[in-house]
Amino acid sequence: MEMKRLFVGMQAVAPWPETFPNGRVLLEVDRHLTLAFLGDCNLSSVIDSFQRFPNPGFQIGLAALFDHPVFLPHREPKTAGWHVRLLEKNSQFSDFCHRVWQWLREIQADFEEPKEFLTHVTVARQPFVIREWKQSFQPLPLFLKNIYLCESLGFSRYDVQWSHEILSPFEVIEHTADVAFIIRGQTFDDLFIHAALALAFQFPPLMNYLQETVVHGMDELIYQLNHLIARTDAAEGCPFKAVSYHCSMENRENILEWEMIVDV
């Protein structure tokens, strides 16, 4: 039997800092949010079951914020990580997690769902100095993307054994003079939060000025984004002048794709 140490996680994509305090920092590609830890399992039988993995219900990656550092376990921490606060679809995500845990119990009798599910991404392992990690922490935007079944290889390296692709909420595209993105969402509210996220990836302090907003249409979407830029600029400066009224929008199988152009 091919026994492997497995877990289910979601890829965490963020504008990671260039440098971190001391510690055994995980490679960018290995930073993830763990949904469930399976322990040592027979890989081939588990892989077969994953063909029936629960549908997450969201097709586009989830916008979130690293809002404070976490050190686990609470007593004698071995990992330094950042807490993930979802900015959208909280109940959908929670429901998905519970469905995953229930499904895992069905395919693996000894699976235990986490007693305390703390949404976080581990960034480094011991040895580290907690004070340094606390001092260096700055809130950062992120999105949770592909779901995968991973094998722990040791030394904080992982190998993806199975994955479920999820679209990125935004992509940077070419624009000669300024910056441009493809923003994805199923509703205008999604587009707003994903557009704000795209901007925050380039200028994280923007997240401090994000307000809960209901958006009904294209013009309102641009109007609200420009208010966000204005609030940020007035408070602490902002590299963006404005989101332009460029309204190129496509609907691809119920996913709205908006080409957002931002004057810088």
Next chain:
Amino acid sequence: MYELKKIAPAIYELPKTGGMKVPGLLIATENLLRGIEQDRSLEQVINVAHLPGIVGYSLAMPDIHWGYGFPIGGVAAMDAQTGVISPGGVGYDINCGVRLALLPEPFAKISEKTRTDLLQAIFERVPSGVGRESKHERGLSDRDYSELVEQGARWSVERGLGFPEDLDHIESNGCIEGGNLDFVSAEALERGRKQLGSIGSGNHFIEIGAVERIFDSNTAKAWGVEIGYTYVLIHTGSRGFGHQICVDTLDVFLKKGFAENLPDRQLVAAPIQSAEGKRYYQSMAAAANFAFNNRQQILAKIRDAMTVVCRIAPRDLRLLYDVCHNIAKFETHEVDGQKKQLCVHRKGATRAFGKGSKELAAIFQSTGQPVLVPGDMGRASHLLVGTGNPLTWCSCCHGAGRARSRVKSFDAWRGKDLTSYMLSQGVHVMAESFRTIAEEMPDAYKDVDAVVAAVEQAGLANTVARLKPCLVIKG
């Protein structure tokens, strides 16, 4: 791809088709043309030709690239009575512009240490980049605001930030008449309140270097420009104040339905004589006057830095000229043999009045106005003299124009020691962020020499001097 017809050296006509009210006209050499045809900017030249009241041509300068509604490097003149005014034809950064000052001392005589000290002293005095505005200061009061948007650069001069003679050396004497705050939002006021005297980010900069070459010795002499002289070039605009005025106006214009029947809603434009059109003009003028003050105050801070570091008198750093390159202005031009008042939109384009223009100060009436064309931070910037070419409503190019996107430039230079690389090229560059330098590296821009050659061939302006940057602060 486009049916371009060469009608004169470096001048191509884009014939009138469909709903175009006038033909398009592109200033470019064959080499530049190949690059221009690769983006969507000529499509925007065609779109602009659909605007009500446009006269002559929908014009494109050789540094044209894709913008919002209007291309950057676009010029369009509208009949002041029957035409429209379009915020997209001015740009978000209202009265973004360039200011050139000269120190009659050879740059070569400034020691390496003094150069480094000078760059540091300016960097400390002039906020650049994001969030480096003077947070400790109280910022502009509402009274300050209402005075400066009405008075233009004179407001700063009267507060000791410059000299009265500076005003003769600024386009429109540093004041667009009619500026007021009646229709300016609280948000715009807040954005700009602490930003006066700051560079901002993006492609804005301060550049110091040497006059490398003189092409037109008569004009250079008249303007007091000599080979080797130290120059200071400042590029910035109206900061958040102007950006917000543009955003607010677009919102109003779109809600009013002024984009109907236009090929691109970003061209949204109100009749010049409508209440909305007049309100935009007043607010735009307010932002333009904010920008004149911004550049005036930055120059004052640089004079202060040079006084301390280079031991010169502040007046020694003489303002040669300040031009707007994102503006709509009322000007009188000849149309079909008759003088007519036009609203000339220049977005990424510079006014280039020739000899004898009444609008110019005496010193420039005998030569034509200085036209300032910054290039990239490595190669060169140019000083030209306008010829007052009626074909382009006396307009000229405004810069090199980007050749490579910010994303591509950043990716190409990521992880490299950019300041060391630029130093090896003879340029000491400072910026708040690595990203800005990477995005603004010289190879992200077209060759400004080629752009300037095109406007010269087309007869829009003549080169006077080539300026070589040595010290650069990027926004």
